[in-house]
Structures are given as C-alpha cells and as structure tokens.
Amino acid sequence: MAATLAARDRRFGQLMAAPGLAALLLVIVFPILFTLYTSAFDFTLINPRHDTFVGLDHYARAFGLAEFGNALRVTLWFVVAVVVLEFAVGFLVALMLNAVERGKAVYYAILLCPLLINPVVVGLIWRMFLHPELGIANYVLGLVGLGPVNWLGDPTNAFWTLVAVDIWHQVSFMIVLLLAGLASLPKEPYEAARMEGAGTLACFWHVTLPLMRPVILVTLLIRLIFAVRTYDLVYIMTRGGPGQATDLVSYFIYRQAFVGLNIGQASALAVLLLLIVLVLTAWLYRHMRSLV
C-alpha cells in the first residue's frame, strides 16, 4: 500500500512537471541541439541551409582566430575587474549599512535604483554624460582643473569606462545580497570574540569573514556568470571598440552571426561559451545547495 502511494506521488509529480519540461525542451534544448548540429555545417545567412558538412572545422578555426582569443581575453579581464571591484565596494558599503540605524531605509532605497534600470538606459545616459565636448563629466572635471578625458575613444579608457559604468549599474547587487547575509549572522560569536578582547578588525577577519563565506561565494558566482553574459552595455556604449578593446565574447559572437552572417561559425563559438557557463553553473549549484 505504502509503495503504491509513493508510486502515485511520483506519478503525480511527473504529470505536474511535464508541461513545463516539454516547454523547456522546445524553447531551450531544441535550439541548443540545433546550434550543435549547425556548428558542423557551412550555414550562413546568405545560404541558410545544412548542405555543406564541415565537421569540426568551425571549432578548429575558432581556436586559430586571433579575434576570438582577444574576445576571451577581454572578457576574462572584464569579468575579473567588475567582480573584484564590485565586491570590494559592495562589501564596504554593506558593512557600513549594517552598522547604521538612522537613514538606513533611505540609503537602501537609493542603492536599489540602478539595479532596476534597464541596461540599455544605463548605457545611453552614461554615453550622454561622457560625451567628450557636450558631456557633463568632462565639464565637472574641468572645474577642478582636470581632463578633458576621451572616455570612449581610447582603447584603455574605453575598457575602464565600461567597467566603471558596469560597477555603477551592478554594485548594488553585491550590497543587497551581502547585507542580507550580514543581517542574518548570529550575535553570539561576536560577543564571545569581544569577551576575549578582539578589536573591530580582528572580529571582521576571524568572525565575519568565515561566517559569511557561503553567502560571499554564491554572490560572487552569480555575479560572475552574469558578467560573462554582458552584452547590452557593449552594444550601446562601444560596439566592441575602439579597435577590439571592449569586444566581449557575447558581442564577438553577435558580430560573427549578424554582421558576418556566418551562423555556422557563430554556433561553434556559442557552444564553447555554453560549455564555460555550464561549468560555472554547476559550481554555483553545489554552493547553493550547501547554503540551504
């Protein structure tokens, strides 16, 4: 009897999950299989047919392509820069917020703003501020005797401008999650540490950091994966340039597919990007389960 009940429960679960899973198979798994298949053909938007089989040529070409190497390198630097800087600023602000009572709600409401703004809008308004002659940024710098800075016209500047705008947009993500982690820490370890005469800094190193480790890991990993996907800001602010200084991998694949019209090659690159993100997601999943 118990066995049949369990079997019926299982059957019910399968029935409930079936429509959603069918939809996911159709809109996600099927397109990915199509990508895998297409990556082995000379499929272009001039001749959108699977008639010329090329095997693994697109993959071999991807690794020989200097531009792809560049895109991976730029993406790696971008991801490292935004994750590290957003974490540093975010953790500092979260610690400060956790230490105040008065005005906390106001600070919190303000910092939520950028998170809710469409990335396209973020890119557009910063382009407006950073215009070399007509932008307010260079005017303000001029008031204190600095600049003018060519924010988006020089390769190194453009890269760091992109990083800075991403920080403005996304640092609050870190703050919100790290603050949630800090707020849920138990009080006792701090009291024990204080009894033993530990100062503020010692408390931070020996109590806060170890207790926050799981939250920090999950926060960093989620942000990391989203940073790898960055596309909108590049499209709006730099179009990958100047040269290829901000040619993040998503933008590079976009160019291959919709400027170069080479869907076959773009599919191979998409498969490689997919593998990277899958590895990162599996890593995230393990840490998320340990948090619950």
Next chain:
Amino acid sequence: MLVRRAAATILPHAVLVVFSAAILLPLLWVLRVSLTDKLTAYRIPPEWTEPRLDNYIEIFTAYRFADWFTNSLLVALASTLLALPLAVAMAYAFARHDTGGAPLRLGVLASQMLPPIVLVVPLFALFLGAGLLNTYAALVIAHLTFNIPFLAWMLVAFFEGEVKQLEEAARIEGATRFQAFIRVSVPLAAPGIMAAGLLGFILSWNEFLLALILSGRATQTLPVGLSSLETHRGVEIALLAAAALMAILPVFVLLPFLRKYLIKGLSLGALK
C-alpha cells in the same frame, strides 16, 4: 576614546552619503536634462531654465514611443502569463515530490544562466525558416526561455518553505492531489507567485538582445527602440532623457510590491 567613538559613527555615514550621491546625482542630472528645452540641454557650462514637460510629450510624436511601450507591455505580459502556470506546476513537483532530482534542478538553473547570445543564434535561424521573424510570437517564445526557468527556480524555494500540514489535512478529507495543490498550496503561495511573476515581468521588460535580433519595426520593444535613438543623426538628448525616464517608470511603480521578495529574486532563491 571619545574621538574614536565619534569616528566610528561618522565614518559609515560618510561612506554611505558619498556612495548615495554617486548613484543619485547622475539620475537627477537625467531628470534635469529631461526638463530643459532642447538647446539648453546641450549648453556647457549648464544653464538653468524654467522646467518644462515638452520633452515628455514630444517623445510620443518624434519617436514611436507609444508603440515601443505597448510592444514591451504585450510581450512581457504574454511571456510571464504563459510561463507562470507551467512554472508553478513544475516547481511544485520539484518541491513536493523531488521530480527529476538534482539533475533536473541543475538543468533548470543552467537554462536560466544561459547567455542570451547562445540562444538567439539558433532562434534566429529557426524563426527565419519558420517565417516567424518580426512577429510577437517570436518575442514571446524567446522570452519564455528565461521566464520559465527563472519562475520555476524561484517558486521551488517558495513551495519548499511552505508548511505541508494543510495540504495533508485536505488530502485526508478526500481531496485529490491536484485539488490539494489548486485549493491549498497555490493560495498559500499566492504572494510569492505574484512577486515572482512581477520579477519575471521586469526581466522581460528589460530584456534587450533577444528582442534586438528577433523583432522588426512593428514589434520593436522599448529597449530596442531606445537603442535605435543612439544611432539617429543628431540625437536630442533632452528627448532621450525623457524617454529613458519613462522607460524605467513602470519598474519603479512595481518596486513597493517587490521589496520583500527582491533579495530572493536577486540571489536566485539562495538568500531570504
């Protein structure tokens, strides 16, 4: 000692005020630009004029702002409302009966984390073949790719946090499994389902890459429409500022309903 204590209370506020200013000043500047006339908007050093609302009216005549807005609303509503029942049922199965176990959960998480560029390449080729490019259907289908996994992943956390006793009581009184789900579990999870739905709506409202590639002139969503302004010759920044603020308005209107669920949404259910 007193000095140190004073420093300890002032320092956090100093950091927070500087940080808040860095967030708020650019937004206030956009607001200011949106309220000036077109020529003043460009003047450096800035000049102050009487605030005016002309730009907010002109975005509807100079650009196809109303169309973009309607298209975004349509696509976001349709994809969220289609995804919601599928995701609710799936999340319930995961939470109560562990359907599919860890592999399936990982699959749903991975679906959600997929870079949009990975999906837009095949979707474009497939829609091209099926003659679906530039249709609303194409956009709605494309937005299901993130809305279904996002909602399902969020809702698993809600159903797992729910008490099972009421459901079991309903079962003992003779309700079928499905009746217990519809009459007990769903109403109990209703606030969470609403919040997840709003978050899904916002994801879709803000989505850019899929809409950029798969929409045509008639189906352009707001982010795509706005991005095209940037390539227009002689873009009017006063108009742009007004359009940008109008585009983010709906999200800010929804914010009060989300505050409680925002952390769960951002951390993909990992934190409360």
